[in-house]
Amino acid sequence: MDTTVTSESGENVWGGGNRPLGASYGKLMMWFFIVSDALTFSGFLAAYGFSxxxxxETWPIADEVFTHVPFFHGNFPMIYVAFMTFILIMSSVTMVLAVDAGHNMKQNKVILYLFLTIIGGAIFVGSQAWEWATFIKGDFGALETKGGRVLQFVNAETGERAAIADFSKTLPEDRVKHMSSEGVWYQEEGYKTSFSLNEVVEGFKANPGILIRTEKINEQGEKTVLDRKESLNRLKDAVRVVEGANLVRNEYGSRLFADFFFFITGFHGFHVFSGVVFNIIIFFNVILGTYERRGHYEMVEKVGLYWHFVDLVWVFVFTFFYLV
Amino acid sequence: MAHEHKLEIFRGLLKFKSNTQKIWGVLIFLSIVTAIEVVLGIYKPAFLVENSFLDMKLLNWIFIVLTLVKAYYITWDFMHMRDEKSSLRRAVVWTPIFLVSYLIFILLFEATYVFDVFRDGFLAWDF
Known part of the structure; x- marks a missing residue:
């Protein structure tokens, strides 16, 4: 094969060893992995867009779902997610500084910046775990109708959301647990809500100041609030109480919303977690002087590419899940 | 390794003295863009919400454009795409852009059709 094809530079093309793209094998493969992973995430986000x-007209409004900040009470839409975005961008910066220090063969600086990157990643994963916990726990509670629509409650005077705990009646009733001996079907029972359907319904009837808010988004871009008469009418459709979220139902609205939340942020969170693990491995290698002996810090660069990609994906998740 | 870095952003409008300085400059730029997004997301100016272009609110267009701007600077300056050969750049960037644009077009088009069926068809789902 030696005599067949040669490149313009006179190098042997078929013998291997040349770099038409000017990047090493490892870096090139990392880029190709990133392309394929980007397509995976695009698939998720496009599926989210489809749903x-x-x-x-009925999709939940993200501003009203993600309103919590740890250690603070009140309504702070977007603030915590913005903080998470900033943390991730910051850790991207420390990573690129580590790569830069690697180019200049400054071992101690690489150690410092990689350490800061790992800390940033850990804060982000922790924040995401907290987001999940808050999302799963829920805050106001809602009713679900036979058709799977979610009915939320608002205070008629203030126009603010009302939690089912605010108006539900505590009735002297015993909840009978479904046992296998009492039916042909026996299904494992899921979580138990803090109020039964009857307690919420009776409490609603006794409190004229509470109205039902449906999933439907009106022309002002807000959820439709029914008047008292319509609310009482709509209440008849309710079949169960929903608190928080799981993969089957959630109190925020469309079931798919929670599914996509868990799936997309979960998949991204797993990427961040693996990124942190890679960073830790490389961090110890740097401390041990592996790359000092090898003569270059290209491994830091490759892990850096992955880390920046994770940041890049978050930029899109942030926009399409929380902002738009 | 590519030791020389291209040290200018905004098409040469802003030149940095060293790579480290450029990194901090890009960070400041990205932070400003994120801050703009968050402020717009919280206040939602009325004229941006009420007017739409191609069936989407102007506000959402702004968000998407700013996201692409951020993605560009993360890829170009943090991932050093600016310093790679143009062949690598094109292979990595245009492949997803082409495939994703197609996917988004086809899925959103189909979803709008399904929405119409749910709304206009003889199908009860809000009960």
Missing amino acids: RFKFI
């Missing part, structure tokens, strides 16, 4: 456009 959202399909239910465009």
